[in-house]
Amino acid sequence: MTLKKSLLSKVFIAVLITWFLSLLAVYIPISNWITPTFPLTINNYALTIFVASTSIAFPMSLYLGLDKLRAKP
Amino acid sequence: MVRSKILGLFLVLLSFSIITVSAFVYETAQQTVTQTVQEIATITLQNSALGNIEEGETKTYTKTGGGGDVELATLGDAISLTAGKASVYLHLDSDLDSLTDYSTYTITVKFSQVQGSTYSVGDTACTLTLASPDYSSVDLDAVGAWKFDFELTTTASPVDADTPTTITITVTAESTS
Numbered sequence: 001m002t003l004k005k006s007l008l009s010k011v012f013i014a015v016l017i018t019w020f021l022s023l024l025a026v027y028i029p030i031s032n033w034i035t036p037t038f039p040l041t042i043n044n045y046a047l048t049i050f051v052a053s054t055s056i057a058f059p060m061s062l063y064l065g066l067d068k069l070r071a072k073p
Numbered sequence: 074m075v076r077s078k079i080l081g082l083f084l085v086l087l088s089f090s091i092i093t094v095s096a097f098v099y100e101t102a103q104q105t106v107t108q109t110v111q112e113i114a115t116i117t118l119q120n121s122a123l124g125n126i127e128e129g130e131t132k133t134y135t136k137t138g139g140g141g142d143v144e145l146a147t148l149g150d151a152i153s154l155t156a157g158k159a160s161v162y163l164h165l166d167s168d169l170d171s172l173t174d175y176s177t178y179t180i181t182v183k184f185s186q187v188q189g190s191t192y193s194v195g196d197t198a199c200t201l202t203l204a205s206p207d208y209s210s211v212d213l214d215a216v217g218a219w220k221f222d223f224e225l226t227t228t229a230s231p232v233d234a235d236t237p238t239t240i241t242i243t244v245t246a247e248s249t250s
Contacts, residue, residue, distance in 0.1 A: 019091065027098050030105045035218070036113050037155040038246040040105050047102070054095040061088035068081025071074075 005067075012060045019057045022050035110247045113154055113163070118225070118240040120174075122147070126229045131177060134225040145225075150185055152221040152244055154213070160249060162210035165199060167242040169206035174238055177228035178203050188217035201242070210247065 025046040029037060124143065126132055138144025165182065172178055180201040184192050191214055198221060199208040213219055
């Protein structure tokens, strides 16, 4: 694995963790897991991080996946 | 090589999972935030949980019992809600009017947790009866956590056989602005 790919993998894992945590931050208040809050307000920072991490994690995961599939022996 | 292909396939599937889950959560969040009316809880009361009752007998069920009342812990904190602003209104809709096995079936909803409100713990928020199965509306006049207990008073009508009955109460919250 080249240095560039290794770095890309590490960045992807960091983005994936960020995405998952921001997903929980956005989803838990609207779920039935906790006492409902009404009217509901969602933290704008959490929502921004969620959207940003989604828009980075999706293409990165697709790119890394296709790269692995295309790899020659 | 096979391991690399499996990892590649996993990452491709993961990418589509990320975008699908994200779209669902984002859309749900947007809908929830803009709602002025939201269903808070759906509560079901089954007569099997109330134990035996004789024809014509009247029984009162409370979360702590005592004083001749029957203890039923599940009636405590039956409704929980955090009000994000003052002037949130609770509506309770039940199907009590469909009951035929009881001549009396009264559900008294009492405040069990209030914060900075004009209400006190133990005050009656509303009463649902066979004749008046819905209530609109309980004014939650302060921001914070609210909890409500139920108290039931039932009188059984003469029936041919024990029949299972279920009461469903739908609690919705409304914000006017």
